[in-house]
Amino acid sequence: MISKSVAFFIAGMFMATSAAISASPYKIQGVLLEKGTRKPLSGVNVFILPHKLKGTTDDQGKFTIENVPAGKIQWIVNSAGYERLTLDEELDDETAADEWRLYLEKVSYMAYETTVTGRQKKRDDSTKSMKQEVFTQLPGSGGDPIKAVQNLPGVNRAGGFSSQVIIQGSAPQDTRYMIDGHEVPIIFHFGGLSSVVFPQAIDRVDYLSAGYGPEYSRAMGGLVGVWSKQPRKDRWGGLGYVDLMNSGAMVEGPVGEKGSVMAGVRRSYIGQVLKQAAKRVGGDSFNLTVAPTFSDAILAYDGDVTERDHIRLLGVGSQDTMQFVLAKPIDQAPSVRGTFDLRTAFYRFIPQVTHKHSEKSTSRWSLGVGRDWNRIDIGQGYFYVTTDAVTSRGEVERKFSEHYTSQVGFDNRYTHGKVDLSLPGMPSGRGGVSNPLSAGTYRTAHIDRTTNVFGGYWRNEIKPWAEGGWSILPNARVEYFGMTKEVLPAPRLALKYQWDDSLFFKAASGMYYQPPTEQQTDKTYGNPNIKAPFAIHYMGGAEKDFRGGSSRGFIVSGEGFYRQFDKLVVSSSKTVTRDGSTVSENYNNDGNGRAYGAQTQIRLEAAPWNGWVSYTLSKSTRWNEGKAEEIFQYDQTHLLTVLGGVDVGRNWRLASRFRYVTGNPSTPITGAIFDSDSDSYSPIRGAIYSTRMQPFMQFDIRIDKKWVYNRWILSVYLDIQNVTNRKNPEAVRYSYDYSQMAVVSGLPVFPTLGLKGEF
16 A cells, blocks of 8 residues: 555645646737727737737737746736727636637727729729718718719709719719619619619719710710729628618628628618608699519629639619599699509629739729619609610720720610500690690500610720820710711810829810600600710819828818700600601700809818718700700709718717808799690790799708727717708799799708617
8 A cells, every 4th residue: 555645745746746737827818809890900919917928910910929837917908999898807717719800999980081083093084083981971872873963063953852973064874874874764762862872882972974984975064983892701691771761781792712792671661751741832733642672672783703703792672652532732733643653673683703814914804783773653644664684895905005095885775665655745844834634635655675885985095104194085986976976086185183192184075975865766755866965075173282291180072064955855746757758846956055164172071070072063954956045954053062070079079051042043934825625724825944942052061979899889870861851942833823922942851860780
C-alpha cells in the first residue's frame, strides 16, 4: 500500500498541474459588428486591458488576440464615426471558448448627404442623381425616389393628383421612365403619391434633362430612371414597415459563394386615406366611394459567374386599381354620372450580363421582357389595352488611352399591342377646357398592331490632357421608327472644362426624336401619314465647390437651357383625302414650340446641417403653323424649393421643405352655346391660357427617430405635407351649362406616421 504521505504528494502534484493548465493564457477570437445593422467593421483595432493586448479586424470583421490571461478584462474599441466601446467581462474556460461578438454604435444613424453622385461617376453632365440615403429622408416625398426628384431644379410641378414628371417646360408625354435602363409605361401609381418601385430596393434615381447623352433617346423632354441596388453579400438582413398609406417588407442576403438575392413586396391602403381627405377638400363635389389601391413586387439576383462575367436578374411588377362614383358637382350634367373603373398593371423580367474582356474593354448586355395591361370602364364606354414588350440594350466600351474612351451600343423596343375600345370621338379641348363627352359620337374599334423602334449610338470622350482641362464629346445616334418608317440621324455634342478641382464648366446640344403614339398613327383615330416630332436642346452651365477640400461648405451650380420643338403632333379638325375617301385628318405635324430658362442650386453640407435651395426661371410656349405663339399649358415661370434638415442628436432628425410654384395657365370661359342635337352645352373660350390660377405654396416637415439595438433598428417617422393646410388650386370644374365654376383644391394637411424595423 502507498503511504498517506505519498498519496497526499501525488494529489498535490495533480492539483498544481490542473491549476497551471487552467491558468495558461487564452486565444480569443471574435467579430466586430456595427450595432443595429450587423455590418462587419474591417481595419479596426480591438484592445484588451489591463493587459495591453491588441487585435485588428479583417474584411469580415473578425479578429484574434492571443496570450490573454484569465480573469477580469476590459474591451476597448475606438473608431472614427462611432461611439467608444468600453465593456467589462470575466474570462474563464467557458467564455474563452466562445466567439466574442462586439457591437460598435455609430455616432448617428441619421446620415444624410445632399451631394448628388459625383461627376467622376457619371458619363452625362446633364444627369442628376440621388442615392437611397438621400431620397428616403427628404421631407414631402414620403421616402419615395421619384417624388424626391421633384425637388431638383428644372422639374416642373405636375398637378396634385398627377402621375407624371414634367421636365423643363416640356409636355408630360415627353418624359420617358426606366428601370435598370429599360422603359416601363408608368413610374407613379394613381394619384402621383407613390412610385411603382420599392424604395429600399433602389440604389439611385437618375434625372436626365436638356442635352442628355446618346445612350438614351425617344424623349424630347428627358428621362427619369431608377437603378436597383446590389443585394447584400455579407449577411442576411431586411426590413418591414407600416404607415398610414401602405406597408411592405424586404429581405436580402448571400446565396452561395458569389451571389446574393433580394425580394420585396408592398401593398397600399391609400385609397381609404384619400377618400377621407377628398371629403375635406371638396365635400360633395369630390366624393370617392371607392378609392385606389396598389401593390408592387421586386425580386433580384446578383452574382459573379466567372472572374470576368457578372450577371443580374431582376423581376419587377406593379398593379393599380381605382374605382369611384362621381357625384354631381356644381350641377353637373346627368350624362356623366356613373361608375368609373380603372386598372393598370405591368411586369418586367430584366436579365443583365457584364463581361470584362480586358482591363480596357467591357461589354454590357441586357434584355427586358414583359407585358402591360390597361383597362378603363366609363359607363357604357370602355378602353382595353394589352401590350407585350421586348426591349434590349447592348454596349461595348473601350478605353484606348488616358485621352480617348469610346462606347458603341444600341437599344431596341418591340411591342405587340391589342386594343379594344368603345368611346365617343374626343371633342375639342383647346385651351385645357373640353367640350362635353356627350357631344361626341361613340366609335368602336379593335386594333392589333406591332411596332418597332431601334437606336444605335457611338459615344466618344476625348481628353487632350490627361489631368483636368478640356473634355470633348462628339456623339452620334441614329433612330429607326417602324410606325412612321423613318431613319433619323440625331447628332449630339458635349464639352467639359475643368478649371481646377473646385470649378467645372459644361455645355451640350443635340437632336432628340420621339415616335408618335399608336393612337396618333392609327387609320381610324389618327393619321397614318404623320411623322416623328423632334426637339433641339442647348444647355450650358457651371459648378463651383466652395468647401476648399473640407466636408463643410457650399456647392453652387447653375445652367441655362433652350429647347426648340418642331413637327409636334397636334389635333386637327381638317379633312383630307385618303385612299380615295374624304376623312378627318385627326392629327398633323403643324405644332411648334420652345422652352427656355435658367436654373440654379445651392447646396449646404455642414454636418449636422444639410440642405439646398433650387430655383428655376423658365418660359414655355407653343404655336401651330400660321397661328400666333401662345403660353403652353404647363408653363411655370418660377419654381422655388428650399429644403433643409438637422441631426439633433440621439438619432433624431428634423427636416422641412418649402415649395413655391407659379400658378398654371388657364383659359377663361365667357359663355356657352346649347347644341340641341347632343342635348349639351359647348363652352365659348376666351383668350387661350390668358389667365393663371393662384400660385402653389406648400410647407412640409419630416421627423425621424431611431432606436438602435444590437441586432436591429426600430424607426418612427412622421412626414406631414401641407402643414399650413393651404388650399392650393389644382383644377377648375364647370357646371354642365358652364354657368358655374369651382376650383378643385389639392390635398389638405396630410400626415403620414410610420413604423419601420431593420435588421
